[in-house]
Amino acid sequence: MKRTWFITGVNSGFGRHMTEQLLARGDRIAGTVRDLESMADLKARHGDALWLAKLDLTDTPAIRRVVDLAFGELEHVDVVVSNAGYGLFGAAEEMTDEQIAHQIDTNLLGSIQTVRAALPHLRSQGGGRIIQLSTMGGQAVFPGGSLYHASKWGIEGFIDALAQEVAVFNIGCTLVEPGGARTNFRYQSARLSSKLDVYDASPARMAHRMIEDGTNMPIGDAAKMAAIMIDSVDQQPAPRRLALGSDAYNVMRKQLSDRLAALETQKELAFSTDFPAGM
Incomplete structure (x- = not known):
């Protein structure tokens, strides 16, 4: 079944993989980029099947x-x-106010506003599907990623609640939680904070070391992940989450299990704060 897709960030990473696969099978793409020239090759090859617009989230x-x-x-x-x-x-204390604002404005507010802008159209046409790229870092955390996690945990909460709000309009929502994949995310688009010497002794410094080293290749195949994202649209109902990559599965399972175990130890304490039954 041929479909029309609206995808932000089609010039690289998962957006590029999805766009190439979808165009190859005959679908139409409305794609956004910050630099239109970065899509010149695909535009020349696919013409009107690829609609492009410049956009900063x-x-x-x-x-x-x-x-x-x-x-x-x-x-x-x-x-x-x-x-x-x-x-x-980088460590939260090492980041500038401008870096923090830009991360939240792009990953969280930009994603929220993209979805909000699409909702009236999806409702009026009788439904559709929303796929929100998150990360294993939307369920699990690592030192040195506090602001990135803040943006992804935020968008996960938004989409989880939104899915319940819009199901009545035949709109399905899926969160994609990939682990490390061989895209340009880690070694080209990632941004680093400045360094405070005191954090050399903190686990937060591992993020700097990994990105600056540049040799630790992620295990995930981005093309395979993109194909699964595409195929998920055929599933009814929409899967609420897609965990992609063995690292994503292992890390999320461990941290979610630890959180649940910690919650269970607080059951008696939690119940103790209720008013007695009948009051």
């Missing part, structure tokens, strides 16, 4: 204009993929 009015334009010109969009984003790494 920190610009909310622009998000609304681009989403409205895409739905207007293509008339119907089956799937909205909120993919664009990046990682900011």
Whole structure:
């Protein structure tokens, strides 16, 4: 079944893999990028099947204009993929206010506003699918990733609640939680904080060391992951989450199990704060 997709950040990473696979099978793509020239090769090859617009996710009015334009010109969009984003790494204290604001504005607020801009269109056309790129870091945490985790835990909460709000409109929502994949995320698009010497003794410094070293190759095959994301649209109902990569599965299972075990130890304490029955 041929579909029309709206995807943010189609010039690299999962967005690029999805776009290439979808165009190869005959689907239409409305894609956003910050640099239109980065898509010149695919545009020349696929012509009108690839609709492009320049977009910076920190610009909310622009998000609304681009989403409205895409739905207007293509008339119907089956799937909205909120993919664009990046990682900011380092200890929380080492980051500037500007770095923190840009990370949250891009990954969290930009994703929220992209989905919000699409919802009226999806409702009016009778439904559709929303795929939100998250990460294993949306369920598990690592030192040196506090602000990146903040953005991804935030978008997971938003999509989880949104899925319950919009199911009545035949809109399905899926969170994708990949582990490390061989894209440009880790060694090209990732941004690092400055360094405070005191944090050389902190586990937070491991993020700097890994990215600066540049030789630790992730285990995940991004093309395989993109294919699973695409195929998930055929599933009914929409899967709420997709864990992709053995590292994602192992890390999330361990940390979720630890959190549940810690919660169970607090059951008696939690219940002790209720009013007695009948009061």
